[in-house]
Each structure stands twice: as C-alpha cells, then as structure tokens.
Amino acid sequence: MKSRISVPRLALRWAAAAFIIAALVVTSAIVANRTLFSAEHAVQSLHQHLLAGEGAEALGLLGAKVPTGDAVALDGEVLKRTQAGITDFKAQKAETSENDPDVRTVVxxxxxxxxxxESTYTLRSTGKSWLFFDQWAFEPVTLPTVKVKANTVNEVSVxxxxxxxxxxxxxxxxxxxSITDASFSTKNFEADTRGVxxxxxxxxxxxxxxxTQPTKEFIAQINSKVRGYLDKCAAQQVLMPSGCPFxxxxxxxxxxxxxxxxxxxxPTIEVNYYNGAWVLSPLKATAKLSLTEQDLRTGSLEKKTVSDEFSFTAQLTTSTSEVSVVPVAGSED
Structure with a gap:
C-alpha cells in the first residue's frame, strides 16, 4: 500500500522549513550587520580607499573639511606613498558613547x-537599510595639515x-x-629626507x-673661484698686486x-646661513714671495724668500644652480 502524508502534516513540514530558512536569513543578516555594515567596517573601508590612492572616495566617506593648502597628498600616487608605511591596520571593536547611544568610537x-x-574615529548611526543593516556616517572633522619649511629653495619634494x-x-x-616625507636636492643645496x-x-x-646644507659641488665651485682669484694675484710680478689681499x-x-x-x-672654504643669506667665513691663506733686494746705501744684492699670512672676505651671490664669488679686496666672478 502507498504511504500517504496528511495535508496538515505536510503543511507543518513546510512551515518548519520556512521557519528554518527565515531563521537562517535573519542570522545571516545579523552576522552581516555586525561585519559588513559595522562601524569598524566603515573604518576599514576608509583605509582601503587610502591605500588605493582613491582620495575622492575616501573624502566622500569621511565627510571631512579640507583646509586651505596644496592638495597634492590627497589623491593618486602621492596619497598611495603617504600610506606605504602604514601596515597591519586593524579597526578595533566599536565602543558606544556614554552620552549618545547613536555614536560609536572606533580605535x-x-x-x-x-x-x-593608533587613530581614533567617531561615527554616528544614520538609521537602517532593509530593516536589518546599520548605516554609519563619520562625524565631521577637519583634515590635519603638514607644514613644510625650507630656506634657500623655492621647491621641495613631498x-x-x-x-x-x-x-x-x-x-x-x-x-x-599618513606618513609625509619631505626633502630637496639641487646642484648647490640639499636637505636630508625628514618624515612625520x-x-x-x-x-x-x-x-x-x-x-639646508651646501652640496660638495657648491663648495667646490667656491673653492675653485677663490683659488683662481689668488692665482691671478700671484701671477702679478709686482710687490703689491692690484686688487689683492697680500x-x-x-x-x-x-x-x-x-x-x-x-x-x-x-684658504679652507666654510659657508654658513646667516640672516637670510649664505655667507662665506673669513678666508685665511699664506703667500710666499721670492725676490732679490738691493741695498740703496751699499748696493749689495740679497736674495730673499718671505711668507705673508693674510685674511680676506668675499661676498656670495647664490641660487640653486649658480654661485658668484666677489672678494672684498677686489672683484672676481
């Protein structure tokens, strides 16, 4: 004989199956709400946008005010580079505010x-979607700023x-x-990379x-010009070379x-930054003179070799690629 299931029993089975399915759906929704729709997930999503250099998306999610300044670090490859040193990023469990049950703090x-x-974010509940899923919005903030300062140059690398x-x-x-690095390197001046x-x-x-530090090439240029100036002085076959310090x-x-x-x-070349300009420290050198003197009374001749230690100064006019050296005892470029 064929077994028959009564209609009430079949309906009961279908009802049980529907209840189980509904329970699974609700459970899945609760799990999804605690993960994919949590305040912590919003923070992780923000970080992912920053890693990808997606500044517009990150700014839209964060809803922050952008202060006045150069926005180069807020998008694209530069944004990616500011995030390259940020690793093992993990949002901790959200904490409910004691003063406002709709506010969560995520570290x-x-x-x-x-x-x-560590960084701290504050988010506010903006309701639910599809009855189950929480919606969160970052509390409004103003983005921080980095101020880069450098003397003697009008351009740096950030x-x-x-x-x-x-x-x-x-x-x-x-x-x-974020990690912001700054440095510069020109023909005459350079600065080691510094980051914050x-x-x-x-x-x-x-x-x-x-x-800012002078480059070796900059010092070499000055040294060459100063030596050239002194060599021209030494080439003059007179006792008092014109425009010279000895x-x-x-x-x-x-x-x-x-x-x-x-x-x-x-002289040893030493350059310092003083009162808004690069200045050359006083230059000390020694000249040697060989000559034959004749005594005016006796007429006798005497070969002599004398040394003259002397000092002088020179004015510098500099740019990132050029340098002019003008000794105070004369003029040389």
Whole structure:
C-alpha cells in the first residue's frame, strides 16, 4: 500500500522549513550587520580607499573639511606613498558613547614605519537599510595639515612629488593616518629626507623643517673661484698686486724680474646661513714671495724668500644652480 502524508502534516513540514530558512536569513543578516555594515567596517573601508590612492572616495566617506593648502597628498600616487608605511591596520571593536547611544568610537591600531600607532574615529548611526543593516556616517572633522619649511629653495619634494614653496613654506592637507616625507636636492643645496606621522586631526600643522646644507659641488665651485682669484694675484710680478689681499713693503730697490709670488696655503672654504643669506667665513691663506733686494746705501744684492699670512672676505651671490664669488679686496666672478 502507498504511504500517504496528511495535508496538515505536510503543511507543518513546510512551515518548519520556512521557519528554518527565515531563521537562517535573519542570522545571516545579523552576522552581516555586525561585519559588513559595522562601524569598524566603515573604518576599514576608509583605509582601503587610502591605500588605493582613491582620495575622492575616501573624502566622500569621511565627510571631512579640507583646509586651505596644496592638495597634492590627497589623491593618486602621492596619497598611495603617504600610506606605504602604514601596515597591519586593524579597526578595533566599536565602543558606544556614554552620552549618545547613536555614536560609536572606533580605535584603529597599526604600524607606521614599524612603530606602533593608533587613530581614533567617531561615527554616528544614520538609521537602517532593509530593516536589518546599520548605516554609519563619520562625524565631521577637519583634515590635519603638514607644514613644510625650507630656506634657500623655492621647491621641495613631498612624498616623491615636487611642490612649490611660498616664502619658504607650503602647507598640505593630509588624510590620517599618513606618513609625509619631505626633502630637496639641487646642484648647490640639499636637505636630508625628514618624515612625520599624522595620526589624527589637530589644531596646528605638523611641521617638517628641512635643514639646508651646501652640496660638495657648491663648495667646490667656491673653492675653485677663490683659488683662481689668488692665482691671478700671484701671477702679478709686482710687490703689491692690484686688487689683492697680500703685499710686500721694503725700502730696498727690487728688480721686478726677480719678483715671484706663489700661494703656499689656500684658504679652507666654510659657508654658513646667516640672516637670510649664505655667507662665506673669513678666508685665511699664506703667500710666499721670492725676490732679490738691493741695498740703496751699499748696493749689495740679497736674495730673499718671505711668507705673508693674510685674511680676506668675499661676498656670495647664490641660487640653486649658480654661485658668484666677489672678494672684498677686489672683484672676481
């Protein structure tokens, strides 16, 4: 005989199956809401946009105010480079605000160039979608800024991108967290790379002050010009070379053909930044003179070799690629 299932029993089975399916759907929705639609997930999503250099998407999600400045670090490859040193980023479990049940605080922990850091985000519930899924919006903030300062140059490199300076300063809005590096290198001047980690909004800019140093090529140019100036002085076959910092005084008669100057010791070049300009420290050198003197009373001849230690100064006119040296004792370029 064929087994028959009564209609009530079949309906009961279908009802049980529908209940199980509904329970699974609700459970899946709850799990999804706690993960894909959580405040922590919103923070992770923000970080993913920053890693991808998607500044517009990140700014739209964060809803932040962008302060005045050079926006080069807010999008594209430069944004990617500011995030390259941010690793192991993980948003911690959201904490409910004691003052407002709709507000959550999320702390993200990460490493910035290997150093443990953290950033804090505040999000507000804006309701639900499809009955189950929470919606979150970041509380409005103003993006932090980095101020780059450098003397003697009008352009620096920030996270691999050259940017102009106005009176030696440029201010850049940045996302957080981020690592901003700045440096510059020209023919005459350079500054080692310096970086700052920005972990959150701040009232004052984070400063990068680059220390300018003359390049070896710059010092070599000055050295060559100073030596050339002294060599030209030494080439003059007179006791007091014109426009030069050394001379020889004597009451005896001297045959000009016996006069021979040479530079026994050239000055050491030292350049310092003072009062808004590069200045050359006083130059010390030694000249040697060989000559034959004739005594005016006896007429006797005497070969002599004398040394003259002397000092002088020179004015510098510099740019990032050129340098002019003008000794105070004369003029030389």
């Amino acid at each position: 993200a922990k990460y490493k910035a160039d290997g150093v443990d850091k 996270s691999g991108q050259k940017i102009p300076l106005v009176k030696g300063v440029s201010t850049l809005p940045v996302f957080y967290p 980690v920005v972990t959150g909004p701040a009232k004052k800019p984070v400063e990068i002050s680059l220390k 001379a020889y005084h004597t009451a005896s008669r001297v045959n000009p053909e016996t006069i021979k100057w040479s530079i026994a010791k050239y």
